[in-house]
Amino acid sequence: MSSNSIPDVRGRAKALDRDDPLSFTRSEFNIPTRAQIASTRLADPASELKTTASSDGDASSPCVYLCGNSLGLQPKRTPVRINQYLSTWATQGVQGHFKPLEESPLPTWVDADAKAAKLIAPIVGAEASEVAVMQTLTANIHLLMSAFYRPEINGRHKIILESKAFPSDHFAVETQIRHHGLSPETSMVTIKSPYSEDNVISTYDIMSVISTHAADTALILLPGIQYYTGQLLDIPTITGFAHKHGIFVIWDLAHAVGNVRLSLHDWDVDAAAWCTYKYLNGGPGCIGGMFVHSKNSLVTKEITDEKPEEGYRNRLAGWWGNDKKTRFVMANKFHPVGGAAGFQLSNPSILDITSLSASLEVFELAGGVPTLRKKSLQLTKFLEGLLNGMSEEDRKLFRIITPADPDQRGAQLSIALANNLLGTVMHELETRGVIVDERKPDVIRVAPAPLYNTFEDCVDFVEAFAAALQAGRDNAKSG
Known part of the structure; x- marks a missing residue:
């Protein structure tokens, strides 16, 4: 994008923002100012940090936050709901578990997880009974594998995952294999594209590995994004192919939930897990979520004194997963409630659930994921067009490694930089009030989230990115 075209592009972005039917959702979020993200002092987020304007623009103006793929921004409803929770705790004590309060938008604490599951079910395309809001992402993956990875039963012992999976997924697979007395060297199979230098793996690549190892593969763990x-x-295609070979599939939806359309029940997905602090805006380290298809979570017998362990698939258990009719009887006889809730362990953090549910209210207000996805496709395409329209000199210093096909990506564009540029680019972007994240050795990830990002944010990013690349060139010349 040449400097002469910037006014035209900005004008187009402003027009798109004016015509955006979802523009009202931006006001639902606390957008940090440039001064706030530059400050090293704890500040009251409700008050603006007043500073004089600088050459980088008005320091009291909003920053350009394109990092919802790492940590979503705070909804303005979150502190309101949390204060209501704190008020309930302060004035009701233990009664908050069971006592409904007039004019309170919050459920009783004993029902908070069920209310959150009902809110998140449409986001993942599931029945409410198939969803549990519980634990954290990797803990939930371990819980699912403890129930569904059983190599001692049928001799199938291999687990397939991608070679560049997030480290936690690798660790979970390796330790589960060792937990069963097996070796990752013989029981872990990794998928790597033979054609892509960036390890963008095709459906064909995945199906080829499945076909090769089908006879002794028990489970597949893959990321949605x-x-x-x-x-x-x-x-859906990968899940269906795995099922034809009798293989159970778990999906890590950390980067997919709240980002792209999911139809976990209709796609016959076996199980899935996710975090809630990225596109779901639950807050740092917020509670996770789990999906277990209804066919895999049946409880076929009523609890009996003789054999309470019969009628359900064995799993690691805790009292919150126990049948609600007997949960507070305090008997040492575990018999799970049907559905994903039967995989719960301890009673969940109400603070976390309150924070998450505040954001899920905004998803409802916006019309759900289908409406958000429509805007997301437009935003990401617009950003991609701006990047591809940068000067030839700039284009030599980066390339977009995310697939160009909109159906093969969410909101995120990953940009691979030329060698030794990452540190300079990140510093220069932050100096100009732009927040993205990095993945070493040389990638920045840029994610315009449709709930709060604008088309003009994309223009601001590309302007700052061009300046950052220029700084990189200047450093190289002076060095």
């Missing part, structure tokens, strides 16, 4: 490249995998 690959965290590094931003590639969206073909979840």
Whole structure:
């Protein structure tokens, strides 16, 4: 994008923002100012940090936050709901578990997880009974594998995952294999594209590995969206192919939930897990979520004194997963409630659930994921067009590694930089009030989230990015 075309592009962005039917949702979020993100002092987020304007623009203006793929911004409803929770705790004590309060928008604490599950079910395309809001992402993956990875039963022992999976997924697979007395060297199979230098793996690549190892593969763990490249995998096709070979599939939806359309029940997905602090805006380290298809979570027998362990698939258990009719009887006889809730362990953090549910209210207000996805496709395409329209000199210093096909990506564009540029680019972007994240050795990830990002944010990013690349060239010359 040449300097002469910037006014035209900005004018087009402003027009798109004016015509955006979802523009009202931006006001639902606390957008940090440039001064706030530059400050090293704890400040009251409700008050603006007043500073004089600088050469980088008005320091009291909003920053350009394109990092919802790492940590979503705070909804303005979140502190309101949390204060209501704190008020309930302060004035009701233990009664908050069971006592409904007039004019309170919050459920009783004993029902908070069920209310959150009902809110998140449409976001993942599931029945409410198939969803549990619980634990954290990797803990939930371990819980699912403890129930569904059983190599001692049928001799199938291999687990397939991608070679560049997020480290936690690798660790979970390796330790689960060792937990069963097996070796990752013989029981872990990794998928790597033979053609892509960036390890963008095709559906064909995945199916080829499945076919090769089908006879002794028990389980597959794959990401809905690959965290590094931003590639969206073909979840229904891969799931269906695995099922034809009798293989159970778990999907890590950390980067997909709240980002792209999901139909986990209709796609016959076996199980899935996700975090809630990225596109779901639950807050740092917020509670995770789990999906277990209804066919895999049946409880076929009523609890009996003789054999309470019969009638359900064995799993690691805790009292919050126990049948609600007997949960507070305090008997040492575990018999799970049907559905994903039967995989719960301890009673969940109400603070976390309150924070998450505040954001899920905004998703409802926006019309759900289908409406958000429509805007997201437009935003990401617009950003991609701006990047591809940068000067030839700039284009020599980066390339977009996320697939160009909109159906193979979410909101994120991953940009691979030329050698030794990452540090300079990140510093220069931050100096100009632009927040993205990095993945070493040389990738920045840029994610315009449709709930709060604008088309003009994309223009601001590309302007700052061009200046950052120029700084990189200047450093190279002076060095």
